[in-house]
Amino acid sequence: MENTSKIGNEMYNLIENLYPICRSITGNGTRETLQIISKIIPIQIHEVSSGTSVFDWTIPNEWNIKDAYIKSPTGEKIIDFKKSNLHILYYSLPINKKITLNELKEHIFTQPDRPKDIPYRTSYYSEKWGFCMSHEQFLKLEDGDYEVVIDSELKSGSLSYGEYYFKGNSDEEILLSCYICHPSLCNDSLSGVVTAVELAKFIEELKQKTNYSYRILFIPETIGSITWLSRNQEKIKNIKHGLVITCTGDKGKINYKKTRNGNSEIDKIVIDVLENSNEDFSVLDYFPFGSDERQYCYPGINLNMGCLTRTVFGDFPEYHTSADNLTYVSPLPLANTLKIYIRIIEKLEENYAKFQLNGSTTKKIKKSLSVDPVFVNLVKCEPQLGKRNLYHDLGGPKLKPFHGRGSKDTTKIKEKAMMWILAYSDGTNSLKDIEVKSNIDFETLIQISNLLCDHKLIKELK
Ligand code: ZN
Secondary structure, X not given: OOOHHHHHHHHHHHHHHHOOOOOOOOOHHHHHHHHHHHOOOOOEEEEEEOOOEEOOEEOOOEEEEEEEEEEOOOOOEEEXXXXXXXXXXXXXXXXXXXXXXXXXXXXXXXXXOOOOOOEOOEOOOOOOOOEEOOHHHHHOOXXXXXXXXXXXXXXXXXXXXXXXXEOOOOOOEEEEEEEOOOOOOHHHHHHHHHXXXXXXXXXHHOOOOOOOEEEEEEEOOOHHHHHHHHHOHHHHHHEEEEEEEOOOOOOOOEEEEOOOOOOOHHHHHHHHHHHOOOOOEEEEOOOXXXXXXXXXXXXXXXXXXEEEEOOOOOOOOOOOEOOOOOOOOOHHHHHHHHHHHHHXXXXXXXXXXXXXXXXXXXXXXXXXXXXXOEEEEOOOOOOOOHHHOOOOOOEOOOOOOOOOOOOOOHHHHHHHHHHHHHHHOEEEEEHHHHHHHHOOOHHHHHHHHHHHHHOOOEEEOO
């Protein structure tokens, strides 16, 4: 790459342009973001109607918001959505009334361990209303009647996503995926978006035709990847390798989260590129929490998708708060991470030319052991656990990869056990294998497996 600082600045400028827009998994902010991207690279914008079934999920109603505020008992606007769009619980229902402080407290979300920051919270699939504020401000709220106004609308509409496609010499594809559903947050989400835009520009400007075809998705996280996979099932077989792009703009070292298969060509190439770079890096085994790699790697889909970030989402204290802002990301790390992505693409192209690819990625199915059950999934992507009351419904801090034994929060352990079992129930991993990977005790895994069988989400392979 010729001019690192010029490209880094361009990427940062695009983050600055996109930062103020109020985005969610649906709505006009997401459309506006796709329009801006479409002026830089050729993307097709798709709209999928609310109510459409996508595997085990349904496209939700579309959410839009014009304004929101809280006025104190003295009439002062103490929370103003127009000053920070993180002040709203995303997908809040409209409200306009006066309530007491005690009632108000039921609808306020704060993050006590980051007392100065506004947390980012969502409630996509459970109808609620709420505000987010710094814990410091929350502690200062005085008794009295508060005016709460949320001028939002939740009604039938559509989910929007963008798709870039570049036809190479073969139909075999590399899939790159980033998410466009986060509002004013820079490293989580927007850094991935601008990296994906630069990669499309890089592919467009190549002098010679590529061996692979390239597809880049700009989608809302989770529901967007499920939607794309569900609508494009015939294309999945062409996808040979892929990466989820996010958290590329902070100053931390690079982290590569391997594909679920753990030993695929993309894993080897990324590790080789990192070993031959000047970057400090770590390689993480797959874990079933995180971003859209959960859907792409899910047993019914089984793509070889890794995730290349700097500091992993959830591991930086600014994550999902107002501190993940324009000062948290900077041009140089953005440009340096882009270099790694470009080198990976170059290496994939070189390898394609060297080897005849074997199209099958399906592993042979092992025989199950009677004392150590092997399960298979009955749903193609992650099932919607919330609608079965199997999962907490409030989006917040992401589950972190480890802490199985020793943790006292049994609900969290059970939720984690569910994610591990679902992610590895592909007919090859026994429950003992999952015990080793997850560090969750076997008894809990048996209990949760039974629950998942009852809900017809998995079945034992006999
Ligand atoms: Zn996030």
